[in-house]
Amino acid sequence: xxxxxxxxxxxxxxxxxxxxxxxxxxxxxxxxxxxxxxxxxxxxxxxxxxxxxxxxxxxxxxxxxxxxxxxxxxxxxxxxxxxxxxxxxxxxxxxxxxxxxxxxxxxxxxxxxxxxxxxxxxxxxxxxxxxxxxxxxxxxxxxxxxxxxxxxxxxxxxxxxxxxxxxxxxxxxxxxxxxxxxxxxxxxxxxxxxxxxxxxxxxxxxxxxxxxxxxxxxxxxxxxxxxxxxxxxxxxxxxxxxxxxxxxxxxxxxxxxxxxxxxxxxxxxxxxxxxxxxxxxxxxxxxxxxxxxxxxxxxxxxxxxxxxxxxxxxxxxxxxxxxxxxxxxxxxxxxxxxxxxxxxxxxxxxxxxxxxxxxxxxxxxxxxxxxxxxxxxxxxxxxxxxxxxxxxxxxxxxxxxxxxxxxxxxxxxxxxxxxxxxxxxxxxxxxxxxxxxxxxxxxxxx
Amino acid sequence: xxxxxxxxxxxxxxxxxxxxxxxxxxxxxxxxxxxxxxxxxxxxxxxxxxxxxxxxxxxxxxxxxxxxxxxxxxxxxxxxxxxxxxxxxxxxxxxxxxxxxxxxxxxxxxxxxxxxxxxxxxxxxxxxxxxxxxxxxxxxxxxxxxxxxxxxxxxxxxxxxxxxxxxxxxxxxxxxxxxxxxxxxxxxxxxxxxxxxxxxxxxxxxxxxxxxxxxxxxxxxxxxxxxxxxxxxxxxxxxxxxxxxxxxxxxxxxxxxxxxxxxxxxxxxxxxxxxxxxxxxxxxxxxxxxxxxxxxxxxxxxxxxxxxxxxxxxxxxxxxxxxxxxxxxxxxxxxxxxxxxxxxxxxxxxxxxxxxxxxxxxxxxxxxxx
Numbered sequence: 001x002x003x004x005x006x007x008x009x010x011x012x013x014x015x016x017x018x019x020x021x022x023x024x025x026x027x028x029x030x031x032x033x034x035x036x037x038x039x040x041x042x043x044x045x046x047x048x049x050x051x052x053x054x055x056x057x058x059x060x061x062x063x064x065x066x067x068x069x070x071x072x073x074x075x076x077x078x079x080x081x082x083x084x085x086x087x088x089x090x091x092x093x094x095x096x097x098x099x100x101x102x103x104x105x106x107x108x109x110x111x112x113x114x115x116x117x118x119x120x121x122x123x124x125x126x127x128x129x130x131x132x133x134x135x136x137x138x139x140x141x142x143x144x145x146x147x148x149x150x151x152x153x154x155x156x157x158x159x160x161x162x163x164x165x166x167x168x169x170x171x172x173x174x175x176x177x178x179x180x181x182x183x184x185x186x187x188x189x190x191x192x193x194x195x196x197x198x199x200x201x202x203x204x205x206x207x208x209x210x211x212x213x214x215x216x217x218x219x220x221x222x223x224x225x226x227x228x229x230x231x232x233x234x235x236x237x238x239x240x241x242x243x244x245x246x247x248x249x250x251x252x253x254x255x256x257x258x259x260x261x262x263x264x265x266x267x268x269x270x271x272x273x274x275x276x277x278x279x280x281x282x283x284x285x286x287x288x289x290x291x292x293x294x295x296x297x298x299x300x301x302x303x304x305x306x307x308x309x310x311x312x313x314x315x316x317x318x319x320x321x322x323x324x325x326x327x328x329x330x331x332x333x334x335x336x337x338x339x340x341x342x343x344x345x346x347x348x349x350x351x352x353x354x355x356x357x358x359x360x361x362x363x364x365x366x367x368x369x370x371x372x373x374x375x376x377x378x379x380x381x382x383x384x385x386x387x388x389x390x391x392x393x394x395x396x397x398x399x400x401x402x403x404x405x406x407x408x409x410x411x412x413x414x415x416x417x418x419x420x421x422x423x424x425x426x427x428x429x430x431x432x433x434x435x436x437x438x439x440x441x442x443x444x445x446x
Numbered sequence: 447x448x449x450x451x452x453x454x455x456x457x458x459x460x461x462x463x464x465x466x467x468x469x470x471x472x473x474x475x476x477x478x479x480x481x482x483x484x485x486x487x488x489x490x491x492x493x494x495x496x497x498x499x500x501x502x503x504x505x506x507x508x509x510x511x512x513x514x515x516x517x518x519x520x521x522x523x524x525x526x527x528x529x530x531x532x533x534x535x536x537x538x539x540x541x542x543x544x545x546x547x548x549x550x551x552x553x554x555x556x557x558x559x560x561x562x563x564x565x566x567x568x569x570x571x572x573x574x575x576x577x578x579x580x581x582x583x584x585x586x587x588x589x590x591x592x593x594x595x596x597x598x599x600x601x602x603x604x605x606x607x608x609x610x611x612x613x614x615x616x617x618x619x620x621x622x623x624x625x626x627x628x629x630x631x632x633x634x635x636x637x638x639x640x641x642x643x644x645x646x647x648x649x650x651x652x653x654x655x656x657x658x659x660x661x662x663x664x665x666x667x668x669x670x671x672x673x674x675x676x677x678x679x680x681x682x683x684x685x686x687x688x689x690x691x692x693x694x695x696x697x698x699x700x701x702x703x704x705x706x707x708x709x710x711x712x713x714x715x716x717x718x719x720x721x722x723x724x725x726x727x728x729x730x731x732x733x734x735x736x737x738x739x740x741x742x743x744x745x746x747x748x749x750x751x752x753x754x755x756x757x758x759x760x761x762x763x764x765x766x767x768x769x770x771x772x773x774x775x776x777x778x779x780x781x782x783x784x785x786x787x788x789x790x791x792x793x794x795x796x797x798x799x800x801x802x803x804x805x806x807x808x809x810x811x812x813x814x815x816x
Contacts, residue, residue: 028781028802039683063802071699073806113703295646295718298692331722333642366635375635398568402596406635413632426624432568432592433621438717445567 002059002084005052008045008066008074008091011102017251017283018046020306021066022291022299023053023091028077029060040302043091045106046283052088059084066091067299069290070108100194100201104256107290109277110199121198124259133257133274135202136179136187136225137238141218144352145387152387152427161389162223164235165434165444166427175227187225198259205252206241214318219353221389224276226257231273234436236443237392238278245284245311245320252281278441285311285320292326292395293440301331312343319392321347322356323440326395329360334367348381356396358385362403379407379421386424394435394442401425401432448529448539450518451493451506458552459504460496461603463543464489465572466510467531467561472578480660481560482512484611484668488558491672493521497728501554501605505546507539511561511575531561533574533587533628540594540630544601551640553603554724560665563612566620568592570649571627572612585625593629595645599637605724606645607691611667646691647719648698670701675726677733677779680805687779687805689727696806701736704774732778736807740772741786741793741814747772750814751787757800759783779804786812 008021020042027035036058043053043066059082065075074091096105097117104110111117142160150157158166173180179187192200202224206212222238242251256277280286284307291300304311304327311324325344332338341364347357362381365374382403391397404425411418434445466485470476489508496503508518509531518528529535547555562573570591577587591610598606620626650667660666671694678697680687695718739754741747748770754777755762765773785797793814801810 026804028804037683039681061802063804067696071696073696073700075808077802295721296692296695297721298723299721330720335641369636378635394568398592401568402592402633403635405593405596406633409632410635413634429569429626430621433566435567437568437719 355388590627596633597631
């Protein structure tokens, strides 16, 4: 047996984290009946050359492939002979248009080839479609529903819950001006750290060495508003402070705002003029979130197998744990009891500012229909999730919308419409219509 | 008639519904030539090539609204007349398809739609051919696709696969409307608790209009889908080659990019939801693998004679004309040698060792710098 040491080289900038990527080793030797492939490996990826994933292989010919969240497949062929004791193989993804876009390229938020990126940039610049944007950071202390019971349709409730899209007065604000003081919040203009003619990148982190307490009643939530002349404004959830799930300190949240040429053939939908993409530099769940964002649940579940204990036992970061829970909810049979079900219950109980935990708990209960009590609890948890406000993840918006729709259907069919559910569904449907399905973190059109 | 194929299967089976809308009675200017070709191509593929020994094809419903013809030639040569994809007919067909699929938990269902769609955010609405009949109710005669997906959890079949090849227009109508179409099957929180449902959804956002040169031909998405079903979406973890739903997406994405080249916009690359693993199809022979061959640097392509052959030198195939772009070929899984030859000294001629070509795709870069 020989040892093959594998890693994927992505980017060279040292501020990129190391993270896991799904890889397969295919035995393509001529002895077809004895082929021994190794699938669903998680290999380290990033700029650092130290770490490898090791596989033991018989002498033979192998094709090694890594599948990125963007769908790009990087493959190499290696030959292992009797004399090979150990071999290192570095898979390389080097087509990112800029070093500073390496992570966004990995996540599938920019074109997969340099040529396509630059051609598009050129065409946008030539057509003068490139937009001047203004980005404001809005931070709000979120009081949990059990402390502050608000009529969810009141402006105060909508603002404190991050449901800004439902405030008509926000749609008409001059994008060249600061967010007005007359609104119950104000924004702080933030300049991009890096830009080219069509891409702007922002980094958000608290630079704190102390570990933030997530287990609080009131939590400060952050949003980035992006506005431009003649183009509908958008805002996104900023998942900060983001502590790495393995207690290795804080990870930056990176926001890319990318200019999109207006194409009359395609409805602007939720990307009018520009697109906002949020990623987190977490080396445990960063790639899980990226796979989740491109719908690759199976790949996300492969990475989860390695991360589950870390997420399950410690809940170092409930936002990271919620990402993991979405993967498990989408890939596991929920009717069978599992240890992680308790962990989802804890996400709901311990973090009353986190809508996603309540929504996930509701779906678990909906799938455990051994008693009426479970359905009662599911309905209550969905409404709790709704009252907590804008979910951190787009997946949460979808599951909230779907859960409410199912309860509404049953009540209507019984001839007794559920007014509370109907009111929540009306607002959440509008949210779902404005949420960009291609982004893992909730990004909403105003 | 919408049921064009039905065969009794003892045990688990596959039930398919295919809907293609190329004409819109109340919006004649919105007619598309591609959806009828796309729907027929997908239905034909299912009838002629689909092979799943564990879940053989048991039924196929086909509805096509086509300005040219209502006929459909079955694999045996028999010609049948197709129903138009009106809302009423589509609903009836969907209900029958769902009822048939309800027979067993281990059945597999496949839903395919090609036509106009309206989409915004997480919502997608599929327009049937009588959409727009009532200007006062613009969302009538349209399927609320997200609601339909929720409703399909009532279907006993736990493996469900959805292909939505719909352009996305006039989404403002959707945002302004309180009603987002008919879910056809209403979901219930008291669903049957039949165990986990695997329901991957593949969307195309490539416009169905003429701008992308797909008049009177299957759409880019459907062509990529069918090609992927023939190889790019396959793997062989159990020895034989099978199409898996999570691999299929990688193949479709690559093929769309390859077909559209640098014209492909990021938002046109096949987005997907719930990509869990279902075994969709068993490939009879070797899978066909998309391979892209090019020189490094790329500029050398236009001076290169590019060719490939089997490893023993047989079956040499040469690129007909040198071009600046890379050379896209489809090869059977196996071992090949790839070469670039130059008549001048600007670049170094190059031959690869024997290279294994296997799904989902292979990029061959020939380093030819002097």
